[in-house]
Amino acid sequence: MWAAYKGRVEVAQLLLEKGASPNITGQYSVFPVIWAAGRGHAEIVHLLIKHGAKVNCSDKYGTTPLIWAARKGHFDSVMHLLVNxxxxxxxxxxxxxxxxxxxxxxxxxxxxxxxxxxxxxxxTDKDGNTALMIAAKEGYTEIVQDLLDAGTYVNIPDRSGETVLIGAVRGGHVEIVRALLNKYADIDVRGQDSKTALYWAVEKGNCTMVRDILQCNPDTESCTKDSETPLIKATKMRNIEIVELLLYRGAKVAAVDKKGDTALHIAIRGRSRKLAELLLRNPKDGRLLYRPNKAGETPYNIDCTHQKSILTQIFGAKHLSPSESDGDMLGYDLYSSALADILSEPTMQPPICVGLYAQWGSGKSFLLKKLE
Incomplete structure (x- = not known):
């Protein structure tokens, strides 16, 4: 046992030839072959097996020589054990x-x-981690691909409910995320705090991963335990590129967090003109300027409390209606005012053509009358 522990090949050889048992055990039921395998003494592993050592013996915890050798990456010892x-x-x-x-x-x-x-x-290990989960979290791209090629399941969650995909996203491992998406990893599973892979990608600020996940048509409205959608999170982070990606994929500007704030509340409170412009790109979302949160604040009111108005910069200096009592339920005053400012600009010369493209019943005639 001491010879195996210390790697003394000649001593071990001599003792075995003189009749020493290769299967004697010491403290914690550790066999000589376990000591040799765990410490990378491949020659002694080979020698012990040749003299009858039990390849599948284990210590008091059930750990075998192969596990000990693999744990430290002792390749030659692993090979001797596998071959036998x-x-x-x-x-x-x-x-x-x-x-x-x-x-x-x-x-x-x-x-x-x-x-x-x-x-x-x-x-799985005691925490519910598969080999794939561990490799994805650690960023071992080659190992992930080998495991996927071997047919490992991609959607086994760990004990906390996290999936392999979420683990890879949280680790920021773009290539692994792509490999998992190619194997149809479930993109809408909610892990810790009800966060999906898309939400984690947004929280990490990783545009590449957000784009890759969005191509798989995830649920963009899935909320966390704090009722935050990916769009609300991206707006809070002031990440314009990710906000654009989410809006392009149909994320709803009308979604609210636990305070009743929409992304528009957040953008205007944060004094971001660029984000406000993006969020108001669809005319029907203009009505959200007058939607109150739980504290009774509307994006319009929030803007009015500041000396330098963001909305006036976006839509021009014409009066913005603070309520919807005038019948403008779509908030089209903003858009008709902005277009009117352009068309009545003295430097504009006819002929001018204005085209409005929208579904039937979406208010084109209403907007044209306001514009006129």
Whole structure:
């Protein structure tokens, strides 16, 4: 046992030839082959097996020589054990398998050899993590691809409800996110705090991941436990590029958080003209300027409390109606005023053509009358 622990090949050889038992155990039921495998003494592992050491023995926690060798990435020891019939699916301490510990250590070559033995790639550790979950969180792109090629399930959540995709997004691993999306990872699962992969990508401010996830048609209105949609979060972060991406994919400007604030409340309170312009790009969202939050504030009122009005910069200096009592339920005063300012500009010369394109019943005639 001491020779195996210290890596003394000649001493071990001599003792074995003189009849020393290769399967004696010491403290914690540790066999000599376990010591040799865990410390990377491949020659001694080979020697012990040749003299009858049990390849699938285990310590008091159930951890085998293969798990010990894989845990440290001792490739030669792993190979000696595999060639001699080591059980790739035996579980050790904390429900760890050889594959899980090899992945945790990022040992690509060991992982490849284990996968050749067709292990159960969907086994989990005590926290519910599969090998794929661990690789995705750690950013081991090559290992992730090997596991996906081996047929591992992509939608097994851990004990906290996080999916492999969410783990990859939180880690900022773009290539892994793409690989998982290509394998139809479920994009709408809510993990911790009811956050989806899309929400996490927004929170991380990663435009590339947001764009990739949006191409898979996720639910853009899925809320967190604080009732925040991805659009509300992006607006709070003042991330103009992500706000544009979400709006292009149909995210609703009318969604509200737990305070009753829309993205428009947040943009105007934050004095961001660019964000306000983006959020008001669709004329029908003009009505949201007069929608109160739980405190009774409207985006219009918030803007009025500031000396320099954002809305006047966007729509011109004409009067903006603070209420909808005049029948303008769509908030079209803003748009007719802005267009009228352009058309009545003295430098404008006819002929001028104004085209309005919208669905039937959306208020084109109403807007034209206001414009006139």
């Amino acid at each position: 019939g080591a059980d790739v699916d035996q579980e050790g301490a904390n429900s760890m398998t050889a594959l899980i510990v090899a992945v945790r250590g990022g040992f690509n070559e060991v992982v490849k050899e284990l996968l050749k033995r067709n292990p159960n790639v969907n086994m």
